[in-house]
Amino acid sequence: MSGPRRYHYSDFTLAELLEAKADTVVSVCLPARDEEATIGAIVATLVDELVPAGLVDEVLVIDDGSSDGTARVARAAGARVLRAGSLLEDRGWGAGKGRAMWEGLFAASGDVLVYLDADVCNFGGHFAVGLLGPLLTDPDIGFVKAFYDRPLGGQAGEGGRVTELLARPLLSTLFPQLAGVVQPLAGECAARREVLEQLPFTHGYGVELGLLVDLAEAFGTDVLAQVDLGVRTHRNRPLSELSAQATAVLRAALDRVGATAAGDHAVLERPSGELVVVRTGLHPPLAEVRAAQAAEQTA
Ligand SMILES: Nc1nc2c(ncn2[C@@H]2O[C@H](COP(=O)(O)OP(=O)(O)O)[C@@H](O)[C@H]2O)c(=O)[nH]1
Numbered sequence: 001m002s003g004p005r006r007y008h009y010s011d012f013t014l015a016e017l018l019e020a021k022a023d024t025v026v027s028v029c030l031p032a033r034d035e036e037a038t039i040g041a042i043v044a045t046l047v048d049e050l051v052p053a054g055l056v057d058e059v060l061v062i063d064d065g066s067s068d069g070t071a072r073v074a075r076a077a078g079a080r081v082l083r084a085g086s087l088l089e090d091r092g093w094g095a096g097k098g099r100a101m102w103e104g105l106f107a108a109s110g111d112v113l114v115y116l117d118a119d120v121c122n123f124g125g126h127f128a129v130g131l132l133g134p135l136l137t138d139p140d141i142g143f144v145k146a147f148y149d150r151p152l153g154g155q156a157g158e159g160g161r162v163t164e165l166l167a168r169p170l171l172s173t174l175f176p177q178l179a180g181v182v183q184p185l186a187g188e189c190a191a192r193r194e195v196l197e198q199l200p201f202t203h204g205y206g207v208e209l210g211l212l213v214d215l216a217e218a219f220g221t222d223v224l225a226q227v228d229l230g231v232r233t234h235r236n237r238p239l240s241e242l243s244a245q246a247t248a249v250l251r252a253a254l255d256r257v258g259a260t261a262a263g264d265h266a267v268l269e270r271p272s273g274e275l276v277v278v279r280t281g282l283h284p285p286l287a288e289v290r291a292a293q294a295a296e297q298t299a
């Protein structure tokens with residue numbers, strides 16, 4: 001089997017990770033938009049189990065103008081809730097999941113960041129344990145990506161349509177060094193701050209693929225590990241929403257091989273003639289933002 005090193009979450013015990021963690025600060029960051037139904041249980045597991053155990057030091061939710069009770073539910077369960085778009089306002093526009101992850105990195109205090117999706121229905125503490133395992137026990141690992149079985153409509157392995165029909169073929173074709181990444185679009189990942197701060201965060205849903213490609217370019221694929229989290233179930237979106245997501249992923253890939261004209265958006269035209277604007281672009285690496293802020297302060 002080729003590709004980045006694989007682990008299983010059961011390869012790591014909490015006791016072993018606590019010892020390896022020592023005084024490393026771990027922040028968990030959940031980008032969320034309208035996730036009232038699922039976010040409470042996820043935050044509660046983190047706050048009631050992993051924070052008292054000492055594995056997780058902080059739980060942050062980046063809420064993007066949810067029209068439901070996402071912020072209230074997350075706060076009640078013990079998370080620190082930030083409003084997406086409220087940080088780094090002077091450092092460029094951009095929205096969506098990429099911005100939430102970028103702002104989460106800026107706001108978090110952790111040396112290590114764990115990103116989790118907030119729409120997962122079968123979340124368990126093993127998600128965080130598994131993702132942290134390779135990072136805390138192996139100093140050569142800088143970025144850990146989750147993989148899992150994704151059922152769709154009760155059928156094993158049928159989920160992940162954008163992954164199977166777009167992301168995997170794209171990686172195999174354009175970035176074969178990443179072809180062995182089992183779930184390249186997984187929102188569940190963990191990384192060292194010093195790695196993440198060197199990378200741009202792509203606007204919107206292109207962020208996951210963008211991070212992988214830019215990580216491989218900047219640090220090589222040896223710093224990448226992937227961990228099997230078992231089965232993961234989440235909200236499955238209708239195809240009409242997936243085509244907009246796929247446009248963002250496609251654009252993130254093509255931008256990185258210089259195959260697109262400059263511009264800050266792509267337009268998806270539906271058969272009805274409806275035009276869907278998909279924002280594209282990059283939030284600069286936080287290391288650059290910090291350097292610019294420092295220079296402005298001394299100027
Ligand atoms: N803050 C924020 N979170 C978002 C946004 N879009 C998606 N998310 C969150 O990112 C996670 C994954 O998004 P989802 O739509 O489930 O992506 P999918 O699983 O790839 O279809 C979920 O927790 C979403 O609530 C956004 O625009 N802003």
Ligand SMILES: [Mg+2]
Binds near residue numbers: 117119234235
């Ligand atoms: Mg999802």
